[in-house]
Amino acid sequence: MATSEVKQVDPGIDxxxxxxxxIGQGQTFRSVTEKITRIVLTPHTPLGWFAYFGxxxxxxxxxxxxxxxxxxxxxxxxxxxxxxxxxxxxxxxVWWIGIGHAGTLISAILLLFxxxxxxxxxxxxxxxxxxxxxxxxxxxxxxxxxxxVAYWVFPLPFTMNxxxxxxxxxxxxxxxxxxxxxxxxVFWYIGMVPDFGTxxxxxxxxxxxxxxxxxxxxxxxxxxxxxxxxxxxxxLAGLATPLVLSVHTVISFDxxxxxxxxxHTTIFPPYFVAGAIYSGxxxxxxxxxPLRKYYGLEALVTERHIDNMGKVMLATGFIVGYGYGMxxxxxxxxxxHWEAFMMWNRxxxxxxxxxxxxxxxxxxxxxxxxxxxxxxxxxxxxxxxSIIVNTxxxxxxxVIVVTSLYRDYLPSSWGTYYATKWxxxxxxxxxxxxxxxxxxxxxxxxMIPMSEIRTMLPAAKIKxxxxxxxxx
Amino acid sequence: MPAREGTYGLLAxxxxxxxxxxxxxxxxxxxxxxxxxxxxxxxEEAAEAIGFxxxxxxxxxxxxxxxxGAAMFSLETWISVLAYPLNIGGxxxxxxxxxxxxxxxxxxxxxxxxxxFGMLALNGLPALYHxxxxxxxxxxxxxxxxxxxxxxxxxxxxxxVETKSYLESFQPASVVEVEY
Numbered sequence: 085m086a087t088s089e090v091k092q093v094d095p096g097i098d099x100x101x102x103x104x105x106x107i108g109q110g111q112t113f114r115s116v117t118e119k120i121t122r123i124v125l126t127p128h129t130p131l132g133w134f135a136y137f138g139x140x141x142x143x144x145x146x147x148x149x150x151x152x153x154x155x156x157x158x159x160x161x162x163x164x165x166x167x168x169x170x171x172x173x174x175x176x177x178v179w180w181i182g183i184g185h186a187g188t189l190i191s192a193i194l195l196l197f198x199x200x201x202x203x204x205x206x207x208x209x210x211x212x213x214x215x216x217x218x219x220x221x222x223x224x225x226x227x228x229x230x231x232x233v234a235y236w237v238f239p240l241p242f243t244m245n246x247x248x249x250x251x252x253x254x255x256x257x258x259x260x261x262x263x264x265x266x267x268x269x270v271f272w273y274i275g276m277v278p279d280f281g282t283x284x285x286x287x288x289x290x291x292x293x294x295x296x297x298x299x300x301x302x303x304x305x306x307x308x309x310x311x312x313x314x315x316x317x318x319x320l321a322g323l324a325t326p327l328v329l330s331v332h333t334v335i336s337f338d339x340x341x342x343x344x345x346x347x348h349t350t351i352f353p354p355y356f357v358a359g360a361i362y363s364g365x366x367x368x369x370x371x372x373x374p375l376r377k378y379y380g381l382e383a384l385v386t387e388r389h390i391d392n393m394g395k396v397m398l399a400t401g402f403i404v405g406y407g408y409g410m411x412x413x414x415x416x417x418x419x420x421h422w423e424a425f426m427m428w429n430r431x432x433x434x435x436x437x438x439x440x441x442x443x444x445x446x447x448x449x450x451x452x453x454x455x456x457x458x459x460x461x462x463x464x465x466x467x468x469x470s471i472i473v474n475t476x477x478x479x480x481x482x483v484i485v486v487t488s489l490y491r492d493y494l495p496s497s498w499g500t501y502y503a504t505k506w507x508x509x510x511x512x513x514x515x516x517x518x519x520x521x522x523x524x525x526x527x528x529x530x531m532i533p534m535s536e537i538r539t540m541l542p543a544a545k546i547k548x549x550x551x552x553x554x555x556x
Numbered sequence: 557m558p559a560r561e562g563t564y565g566l567l568a569x570x571x572x573x574x575x576x577x578x579x580x581x582x583x584x585x586x587x588x589x590x591x592x593x594x595x596x597x598x599x600e601e602a603a604e605a606i607g608f609x610x611x612x613x614x615x616x617x618x619x620x621x622x623x624x625g626a627a628m629f630s631l632e633t634w635i636s637v638l639a640y641p642l643n644i645g646g647x648x649x650x651x652x653x654x655x656x657x658x659x660x661x662x663x664x665x666x667x668x669x670x671x672x673f674g675m676l677a678l679n680g681l682p683a684l685y686h687x688x689x690x691x692x693x694x695x696x697x698x699x700x701x702x703x704x705x706x707x708x709x710x711x712x713x714x715x716x717v718e719t720k721s722y723l724e725s726f727q728p729a730s731v732v733e734v735e736y
Binding site: 112113114117239245246247248249250251255256259260263266267270271274277278281282284285286301302303304305306307308309310311312313314315316319320323324326327330334535536538539543544546 | 599611613
């Protein structure tokens, strides 16, 4: 077998299991702590960081320009009009929220399933979730037309005595997304508290000691505290799991509750959730691969992680593929004239190209190649693939939004959709904002959870003999 | 907190979690009750060894969940039925299936906040000061790679000299006195 040859040469493979190691060999509590804290506590910021930060900052500037012009002129500067009244704003909203979902999946669902390998990638995946939700949450607000009255979505007692309408999925969105953002931030922060304690104790400058000291809330590692902490983490994971599934379900209701061919379907909730996780894992790979290379974290984020993420993408990719298949099948099986026309128009109409981009990026390329372990552990290939899947998932939302709307029931109301430069600037701007926030995170916060990594080291194994001896 | 003076306790440092657990279990068996272990990562066996088996975080979470869910469902009902009834396509004002979605989200929101903040409150955090940080070796080890057992002066069995030699019988890396 080919794998047995690999085993002998590659030190990254554990001979006992034949799998790649989760943590590289020869790491100790102290070496892991040093490695992770040094990235943050060094006074020397790498030059490359400034370069990327500059790119992110430029993106934020583009976003600011686009937003200022939007607030001055109104949403008319975008391409949204009848019949496509939902354009880039909703596409980007769904895309960003979807990306966030992998972070919660890694931090919560994989914790419940006791997938120890997740520990290395959990923190920055969670950070990715929060920054993605920041980008996503912006779109419905700026799309309002009158963003300064955005607080009307909350049930607050106003002098006008107007209250929200709770039968609308858009109202459900408000609660789903705001809860998701809050719980993600809390989960992320609580997870970092013990690590802030480590940072506080290892920091040399007074400022860092004070800053991390405040953030650590006075954490001292008492086992009583740890016991409550572990309970709270498990509970938060248990709560975040149904939450993450409900968030994309509610978002899919925005579409599925409308009586529009191409939207009005019951497959949407599971298909949206799977798509979210699919694109989210792609984004984790896009971020993890350069990070591990750049900061020399190959011993902590190993080929095993890349391989496992590839497997998750393979599985969710097939669920997404099933979703696409079922849409086509139902268009035929429902014998509904409008559904059938919508599907034909989606594939072969004037915007048919976008459907084929999506099928190529989301199905043909990943689902044929991810079977190969060689490709799944090839770092370069996985990086390229992650970009392809992210592109494909963006096109999926484009296809759902635009190709359903631009030709609905009445041919007299048909139209088309061409995004304006302001649409593109807002989208590119949020990519910049995401990069910007993520780089700040990498520079100032511990990007790998040290306390969780420690539990996976061989030194953390308690010899049962030593313990029982003492009991008797 | 009232200002205290004198000794907080004696702190023994161990290199491995196994040594810590053995010492903690023995101390608990010998009748020590005011004692605590400090570890750089969760060591469940150490909590068991000092007799800490249950905590109230799940109860707080349950209470938070019920309050959150009930609050949102009642708010939606009050708004839609009494405060601002709207006729949306002839649907009943009390459309409870639609109300379940925000109520569900709030159940999770308040449960999660109760779990996180309840855990901190039960732990007595945030705390700006703790005497243990006065120990010279605590900060270098407790959050990195060392395991500590602290026998506190408030325990009736505590005696500076005797307790020190008692702790030394576990062969720790060091035993130091911690001042308030």
